Amino acid sequence: MAAVMEQSTMPAAPEVRIRNLSVAYQTSTGLFDAVHKLDLDIPKASITAVIGESGSGKSTLAMAMLNSVTFPGSIRSGTIEYAGRGDIVTFDRERLRRFRGEHAAMVFQASQDTLNPLKRVGAQLLDLARSHGVKDKRKVLREARELAERMALPADRTLTSYQHELSGGMRQRVSIIFALALHPQIVLLDEPTTALDVLSQSHVLEIIREIHRERGLTTLLITHDMGVVAELSDRVVVMYAGRIAEDAPSRELLRRPLHPYSQALIRAIPRLTGPLDDAQALPGAPLELRQIPKAGCVFRDRCPARMPVCDTGTPELREVAPGRRVACHLEVTP
Numbered sequence: 001m002a003a004v005m006e007q008s009t010m011p012a013a014p015e016v017r018i019r020n021l022s023v024a025y026q027t028s029t030g031l032f033d034a035v036h037k038l039d040l041d042i043p044k045a046s047i048t049a050v051i052g053e054s055g056s057g058k059s060t061l062a063m064a065m066l067n068s069v070t071f072p073g074s075i076r077s078g079t080i081e082y083a084g085r086g087d088i089v090t091f092d093r094e095r096l097r098r099f100r101g102e103h104a105a106m107v108f109q110a111s112q113d114t115l116n117p118l119k120r121v122g123a124q125l126l127d128l129a130r131s132h133g134v135k136d137k138r139k140v141l142r143e144a145r146e147l148a149e150r151m152a153l154p155a156d157r158t159l160t161s162y163q164h165e166l167s168g169g170m171r172q173r174v175s176i177i178f179a180l181a182l183h184p185q186i187v188l189l190d191e192p193t194t195a196l197d198v199l200s201q202s203h204v205l206e207i208i209r210e211i212h213r214e215r216g217l218t219t220l221l222i223t224h225d226m227g228v229v230a231e232l233s234d235r236v237v238v239m240y241a242g243r244i245a246e247d248a249p250s251r252e253l254l255r256r257p258l259h260p261y262s263q264a265l266i267r268a269i270p271r272l273t274g275p276l277d278d279a280q281a282l283p284g285a286p287l288e289l290r291q292i293p294k295a296g297c298v299f300r301d302r303c304p305a306r307m308p309v310c311d312t313g314t315p316e317l318r319e320v321a322p323g324r325r326v327a328c329h330l331e332v333t334p
């Protein structure tokens with residue numbers, strides 16, 4: 001009975017469907033995948049968190065999801081299908097330009113530097129609206145003001161300012177306003193609150209959650225903050241060396257991580273409550289692209305559960321329970 005009910009509440013088709021996605025960077029020592037043969041479905045109206053140490057490929061994945069990877073990077077293979085829109089890997093320049101902002105928008109990591117330094121914020125918003133053929137430009141400004149106020153920014157001053165007149169934290173909030181301006185259905189947020197102090201961080205994340213609900217958005221949130229994962233996200237994708245180590249509903253992953261990497265990652269994060277030194281540093285360092293082994297498990301050198309098969313056999317990302325996948329040779333049961 002339970003199984004039947006679960007099935008009927010499963011979304012029919014994902015909002016985003018990624019298959020066999022490889023994204024490589026050309027370096028002085030060769031071409032290396034930063035995202036490797038990745039398969040991922042993102043359910044409509046969900047908040048999906050992507051976690052993993054620095055260098056795991058999180059930002060590269062998010063940029064690929066707008067087909068925005070630039071030289072020395074490129075999408076080497078794969079498809080990224082948006083429901084009702086098709087595979088954006090095949091889009092030409094103009095279709096991509098329209099798609100970005102109107103259908104899916106991104107707040108880039110370190111986005112506080114992406115504004116045009118020579119124009120006031122309000123004028124840039126109008127430019128954005130114009131370039132996408134928005135008829136009611138006043139509405140765009142009005143909504144920007146409302147959003148600014150909700151995020152505790154002085155609206156008038158923000159819209160009449162130049163980038164250099166705003167603090168890092170203000171610019172980060174402004175970039176969220178830009179991402180939402182054209183009412184996209186999908187929002188990709190790459191560590192969107194790193195320039196904010198802790199209190200503003202939780203406030204802005206709360207606003208993001210509210211807007212996600214109000215607009216029925218599909219949201220992808222890259223974060224290194226487990227508190228954010230616990231409070232905000234429905235699902236979590238754990239990335240390591242350009243691969244998915246594990247993905248699962250957030251509560252299940254936090255309660256019982258199955259992949260040794262997820263386990264180490266969760267142990268390494270200081271709890272909001274309790275002594276700071278409860279956190280155990282992750283042993284070893286993440287791999288550089290050229291160090292990622294071609295065969296076997298990419299995490300084996302740091303794995304406490306390493307077995308002989310891990311040196312030669314590449315673990316498949318396999319479904320171990322509905323909506324839950326793990327790439328590990330261990331026998332795992334959720």
Ligand SMILES: Nc1ncnc2c1ncn2[C@@H]1O[C@H](COP(=O)(O)OP(=O)(O)O)[C@@H](O)[C@H]1O
Nearest residue numbers: 025034053054055056057058059060072288289
């Ligand atoms: N422009 C670039 N040139 C070469 N390597 C890059 C470039 N950008 C990112 N990388 C490499 O790709 C890997 C993934 O990077 P990134 O997607 O930024 O990871 P994350 O966002 O998880 O920190 C890292 O090893 C990083 O060094």
Ligand SMILES: [Mg+2]
Nearest residue numbers: 058059060109
């Ligand atoms: Mg990043």
